[in-house]
Amino acid sequence: MALQFTIPEMTSYLSEVFPQVEGMFAIDRMDEELLVMRLIVDEQHLRPGGTVSGPSMFALADVAAYVATMARIGREALTVTTHCSIDFMRKPEAGRDLLAEARVLKMGRSLSVTDVLLYSEQSDDPVAHASLTYAIPPKR
Amino acid sequence: MALQFTIPEMTSYLSEVFPQVEGMFAIDRMDEELLVMRLIVDEQHLRPGGTVSGPSMFALADVAAYVATMARIGREALTVTTHCSIDFMRKPEAGRDLLAEARVLKMGRSLSVTDVLLYSEQSDDPVAHASLTYAIPPKR
Amino acid sequence: MALQFTIPEMTSYLSEVFPQVEGMFAIDRMDEELLVMRLIVDEQHLRPGGTVSGPSMFALADVAAYVATMARIGREALTVTTHCSIDFMRKPEAGRDLLAEARVLKMGRSLSVTDVLLYSEQSDDPVAHASLTYAIPPKR
């Protein structure tokens, strides 16, 4: 499915709609097969011991699924997260960015389902695995 | 199951183990039947339109399940979130705190399962519903 | 929200749309607050040791959420399960029926979310906890 945004366009769109998270995320890759989204880890994302917190991992998975969905449906659309299931499997490495690999499994008219794997940068074992559903309200 | 903490003890314990979230949460009620945890909403938790963000709702559900579990097993213990399923059902009300009602459905030796309903304060319709699993590592 | 079916009407409707499961389930209670659905346990639902299998527990949770949803939207409607999260918490008791308590948390125009607790009959500790989402296709 052809994408409606380039990476710079999507980055700019994210800053516009979510000004609170400006500078928190970057898009490393965005094409029809795969989206790679980066959490630029800083102090606010950490737990004692220097590992990334659960809510920060959730936030990365959520924004990755959002970007993967919006890239397909375009900027006029509205979407809301309706469900997330997330398994936390390993402790993230201290002092490393977190990467999300997002794949859209279903892009329907009213729902998208996106699979997301999270990794500490330069590591092969996923730290978390999530599945997110976005509802796409009908256009008025 | 008898609780190992009073509310002031738990509040103090949370500040100690999660200094990053100091002042973000408060415990409104904590007994064997129910835990009520409050997200003291401020600017950092909001999305455009003034509603609480998904990651902030996740963070509240996660800390509520953590507190409900720790209250039962005591402070020597370690626990880690292994799973969360969360349904986002309604938009939170702008300008209101968010309340989590947490009920421990299972308190096993190695796993706890906690059901959490999230409400905007003074509203009867839940904004989100979550189920969280915490793993309790064996004592050494 | 007023219900569109009585128990006999719903029982008859289930037999009509799911003839394969005729005689497998019964509705013990159905009102606006709560649905109680029974799995009439027989040999096909069991695992070695005489406890109800995971797929049979899933089937009971799924049909309970379906009935709770259909009771609200009426028989012309179509619905499909889009998501289920289920935690298996305890072993069901051998030789007892399984009961599902289903509560509709959200009844929207396009999605319903139902919370389901499963119990072995005459037991207070839930054996499983599920959350199910049904999508309601627009009427044509």
Next chain:
Amino acid sequence: MALQFTIPEMTSYLSEVFPQVEGMFAIDRMDEELLVMRLIVDEQHLRPGGTVSGPSMFALADVAAYVATMARIGREALTVTTHCSIDFMRKPEAGRDLLAEARVLKMGRSLSVTDVLLYSEQSDDPVAHASLTYAIPPKR
């Protein structure tokens, strides 16, 4: 991680521990990277219209995750499903077997997490996506 079973050994083990499902499933592939499990669809798995029912899809995902886990830990071990999240994304094709592709994302001492995609045979679009957690009780 080296596997403790060949396909014929695992098939024989399944018949022994789950005699109720004898002949219902077959293992098409089982190696360290991927398990492919087949639901040999017959009348009992169908819904009106000839498509495979939700509980049958759940059963296939569950047995696939079980086999993938047991293949790694060996036959002395005990495991129980503690969680399943499953997204139903498309209607299965009528009159075709259902295939599960299972990948073990984490094989820990006390928990395994397995990702499962379900397909109608000869189709590229997944009909369902599941994540299952198995708990591995400590050896006595």
